[in-house]
Amino acid sequence: xxxxxxxxxxxxxxxxxxxxxxxxxxxxxxxxxxxxxxxxxxxxxxxxxxxxxxxxxxxxxxxxxxxxxxxxxxxxxxxxxxxxxxxxxxxxxxxxxxxxxxxxxxxxxxxxxxxx
Amino acid sequence: xxxxxxxxxxxxxxxxxxxxxxxxxxxxxxxxxxxxxxxxxxxxxxxxxxxxxxxxxxxxxxxxxxxxxxxxxxxxxxxxxxxxxxxxxxxxxxxxxxxxxxxxxxx
Numbered sequence: 001x002x003x004x005x006x007x008x009x010x011x012x013x014x015x016x017x018x019x020x021x022x023x024x025x026x027x028x029x030x031x032x033x034x035x036x037x038x039x040x041x042x043x044x045x046x047x048x049x050x051x052x053x054x055x056x057x058x059x060x061x062x063x064x065x066x067x068x069x070x071x072x073x074x075x076x077x078x079x080x081x082x083x084x085x086x087x088x089x090x091x092x093x094x095x096x097x098x099x100x101x102x103x104x105x106x107x108x109x110x111x112x113x114x115x116x
Numbered sequence: 117x118x119x120x121x122x123x124x125x126x127x128x129x130x131x132x133x134x135x136x137x138x139x140x141x142x143x144x145x146x147x148x149x150x151x152x153x154x155x156x157x158x159x160x161x162x163x164x165x166x167x168x169x170x171x172x173x174x175x176x177x178x179x180x181x182x183x184x185x186x187x188x189x190x191x192x193x194x195x196x197x198x199x200x201x202x203x204x205x206x207x208x209x210x211x212x213x214x215x216x217x218x219x220x221x222x223x
Contacts, residue, residue: 045203057210057211100165
């Protein structure tokens, strides 16, 4: 079965760091364009960061704090998150795109809670 | 940044009826527009891309139309499994942006 599985979420204090991972099964993740999308509790969807063609891009709201990367040998996507704020609290989804930047496969998400 | 505005915020429809959801872009996105469905406790699911192309396996009762700044998602005859939140997303320009969503609820 083709699927994405996120991990690495949890409770972290403001100013802390966390690294999210996204592993693929059933296909080679890293040949596709990949994106992290988040959803704050009870809210809508927000694009966070993408990697692919052309290179990497990141939302202004997380610029300088979040870094997207991928490891082809592990078939895994990452999101390094530093200097976390309360407003970063959300369910973080890993997604893949095929050709253009719409998201044809989503993981189930991993929850990040930033609170003291 | 392109702002995506969806209307209405909530749509109350009886099963079997037609639902029409709107999405407006603050500037032209050509046909680079996708629609997603999200049910409670689940990840979003791609329904439509390229404004009007149905994703693999999507029932024909779902259709998308529009280009430029005005887009529509139509569900011709609502089934029980269609009650959900629907989001549009533009991928014509960075940053990628989503609409605020339309909740389709049972009337």
